[in-house]
Amino acid sequence: MSNKISDTQVSGPAKFGTFGGVFTPCTLTILGVIMFLRFGQVVGQSGIINAVLIVLAAKAITTLTTLSLSAIATNTRVKGGGAYYLISRSLGVEFGGAIGILFFAAQAISVAMYIIGFTEAFAVTFPQWADEFTAIASLVNVGVFLCVYVGAGWTIKVQYFILAILVAAIGSFYVGAIQDFNPDYLRANLSPHYLGGENWFTMFALFFPAVTGIMAGANMSGDLANPSKSIPTGTLLAIAVTAVVYLSQVFLLGSARSPDELTANNMVIRDIALWPIAITAGVFAATLSSALGSMMGAPRILQAFARDEIFRSLRFFGAGSGLTNEPRRATVLTFAIAQVCIVLGDLNAIAPIITMFFMITYGLLNLATFYEAVTKNPSYRPTFRYSHWMTSLAGTLGCLGVMFLVNWIWATVSILFIAGLHWFIRSREIESRWGDLQSGVIFERARKALLKLEVEAYHPKNWRPIIMALSGTGWTRSHIPIYGHWLTSGHGMLTLAQVVSGDIEDHAERRDRYEKVLRNFIAKEQLEAFPAVTCNAILSDGIEALIQCSGIGGLRPNTVLMGWPRDQSRAEAFGANIRLIARMNRSILAMRFLSHRGDDSDDHSDVDEHWKVPAGTIDVWWRGMENGALMMLLAHLLHQNPGWRDNPIRLLRVVENEEAEQEVRKHLIELGASSRITIVPEVIVSSRSPAQVIAEASRSAAIVLLGFQTPDEGNEMELYQRMEWMAGDLPRVLFVDSAGGMALES
Known part of the structure; x- marks a missing residue:
């Protein structure tokens, strides 16, 4: 405004x-x-x-x-405006606007x-x-x-x-x-x-x-x-x-x-x-x-x-x-x-x-003071010393109680009127030019929740994906932040991270510029995410700094999402980076999208394309609990998104002889039942190579999840070649290396 x-x-x-x-x-x-x-x-x-x-x-x-x-x-x-001015400057433009009309x-x-x-x-x-x-x-x-x-x-x-x-x-x-x-x-x-x-x-x-x-x-x-x-x-x-x-x-x-x-x-x-x-x-x-x-x-x-x-x-x-x-x-x-x-x-x-109108005004004025006091906002320093959050709360409850005792119909109508005005003003996304305490209320809630989370005993039942996506500017590898959003939306937290090459003293302004680019990308694509940018001369040092310093308390990243190397020349550097991440006990997700292979130039044209949910199944290739538990959870989280509801989860496994088929199928069904995840079990009997079986069975899949193990030093190229062989010509593959911490049965 x-x-x-x-x-x-x-x-x-x-x-x-x-x-x-x-x-x-x-x-x-x-x-x-x-x-x-x-x-x-x-x-x-x-x-x-x-x-x-x-x-x-x-x-x-x-x-x-x-x-x-x-x-x-x-x-x-x-300034001018009396109760309207005071309430709007505390509770924000929505309540201020509603009470301004009502009080007038x-x-x-x-x-x-x-x-x-x-x-x-x-x-x-x-x-x-x-x-x-x-x-x-x-x-x-x-x-x-x-x-x-x-x-x-x-x-x-x-x-x-x-x-x-x-x-x-x-x-x-x-x-x-x-x-x-x-x-x-x-x-x-x-x-x-x-x-x-x-x-x-x-x-x-x-x-x-x-x-x-x-x-x-x-x-x-x-x-x-x-x-x-x-x-x-x-x-x-x-x-x-x-x-x-x-x-x-x-x-x-x-x-x-x-x-x-x-x-x-x-x-x-x-x-x-x-x-x-x-x-x-x-x-x-x-x-x-x-x-x-x-x-x-x-x-x-x-x-x-x-x-x-x-x-x-x-x-x-x-x-x-x-x-x-x-x-x-x-x-x-x-x-x-x-x-x-x-x-x-x-x-x-x-x-x-008039009684109802004044009661609502008085109630909101008391509520504003209550929030100012209870959030412990440093800017709340009244020189009047005879107000306490308990007196403000008593005033709020008193006004609300008397409204309903006097005439519950008029009280309900008045509250619905205020709520309607509040919704209308909020829907117009009007930004106030003044500071209000909404951010202070949110901060205090977050502070208390973090402190409580810090002292609570961790249990695998409460595992949530807190993903750091190494997404560049967002525009260049848009499939990474978009899939990160799908995996965390409503369930976890997503941070879009970028490492800027160079010394912080020389590139401070550049760092701020890149962070602004990430914020713009988050806002434009309406992602539920936070930006994080660091300046380091060496990429691995930047990744290490991001992982160690990002988050707070129990909300530190537990998973790193990154792109799979586009070609063999980047395999050794990739292997060194994921080995660093694994040593820091973080799960690793590496996305291999054939549509993204090409040059490194900034290209905005593929963003809308990546928002389109591909047709087909979500294929999880099971090889045991080591990576399987995380793969199952990720498939479930992806399926929870409205756009992915029509993509069933297939749990697949290869056996070499028919005698093992029934037992393995029973095991897969029990896995789905115990994890309470709806799956379609599929056991494939074949003596062919895993790459051939995967290529044939998942050729129509929307996305394929394959597990891998972080390579020892010197084995980076072997890992790259083996996983490339396994993925073949599949258009969308998510490689998963789990650090644990979750349990399907919880």
Whole structure:
């Protein structure tokens, strides 16, 4: 993704501090419409004890999430986008993209929820306007939109005034509730009084949006002077203050009115207050401030999301306006979404949906922090010290559990929606420009697995092909890496290796160039392989270095795959090399393909040809367990590839007289049964030379596997001539010299 639009903030007016930029918007968003219009219903139906548990459970989740938020916010340079920015930079572009859409939608829909709450209060206060509900809500939406469209600086100043009204309203309620204290109401409200279809979890779902304002400050991250300091301090302080307000309101509401009145009267707080007009003003102020906070936050999420160009069609919304980089295009879209929800929705229907959206966002934020901590990534060095991987994990599980307890259908739909977005973004193979912790997670898993593998006792049952293929550049002998891929795909590991002739001091750049060529070959042919290149003046020294230094722990190569000499002049060097490999206790596979015999020039034309699976059988010529066990396993691994499924494995053996035929056939059948490999046994009775028998029996085979023994020094030419005689004119032969370590019966 190209970064066409800079996310660097343009210098301008002074940015906001902790109180104005975080504490005030968080507090005003938390103490909003639910507190004034629905909290009485929560207390009336749930009872005081359960209402306290609802508040504590909700606050526990938001507190754990804030600890995670604070850890990530103090571990990186926070730019615009709030939770989207933090999650995308930790969990990667797929989760970031999915949560960007979901969190923006949650914030945009929240605008409608708060405006609907304001309009409900307005209709109760001025009944003559009750029939114009949608029109009034739409006008308020326009007003909130215009206020935010002007700029965040103006909106923050408005919020100071709203905060003062809110404090006066809460104070008025406290005085009135204390005066109306009734012990009979207190006793009656201790136990729950749920209406039909309602329970603790539905009340939790109704209340939870009242605590979701913790992201209001983080959403303003791009407009904060010191986000890494302001976000933790301001958010935690807002949580603490609002927790005291809610818990005290539980007892005051339960002591001042009967359960029926608390449940039925949406404006019960106004009726309790000493100065009802203050509550009316407070409702108007709180709902408007919450709407303003969401109207400010949602566009900034969309702006940051659009600038990352995960979906290029959204780039239009990444533009900023003025010195303060206001996201005015995104603000218009937020207004439009809120207006649609105002026309279609109601407060009780919207609240549970927003609960799910926020729960997923909080859960992923906790998950991001958990992974950052548990992977022990050296770059994870938060200055906030009160977050631990256990608190992050508890926050993740808490969010997930509450989602399903509240409404398992909506929870499932939300998770499937996130999974679908994740899959869609992943399928587009979008590469992020930022570092995320996915590689750190993979590294930590690999590290632990390697350490565990190191202390586990080895058993032949667990033998897997870890093949080092001496493939050159890959292009020149493409049959070697392709067959190496077939032999290891899904079962083992493949390394494509090349020895560059020369001194490392003189050819360092050349080595890097050859490694890049190998990487390009691996990527183009979609191989599951790793490249390895070394510089050595002598080929055998390079092979020895590769074998000794490649791999780690239990993942060192146990098999070397190489080409068979093209002509007799290379036989002695080949014999010396395989003798070196055998001394290092590695199995040897040598491929003899007649189609590859020719010049040494680079030729890409044969790559596609070698991917074509030849017709015929996979012939294993059995001469005993010494090489036979590995030959059988290699034939089985080759047959496991989808393209080779129609190539049956034949297990062949030559006997000189018919009396031995039945016994040998029985032995071959038992071999297939004990190894659990499907074979076609074939015993050939013949007194002719092995070369003649093999040439005739395997002339239509797709590939032939023949065993050999590494020659002693001085016998290299004899080995070459004998195996050439055995292979004859067969087009594809794999010579095998096993170092052991596997067992067919395991």
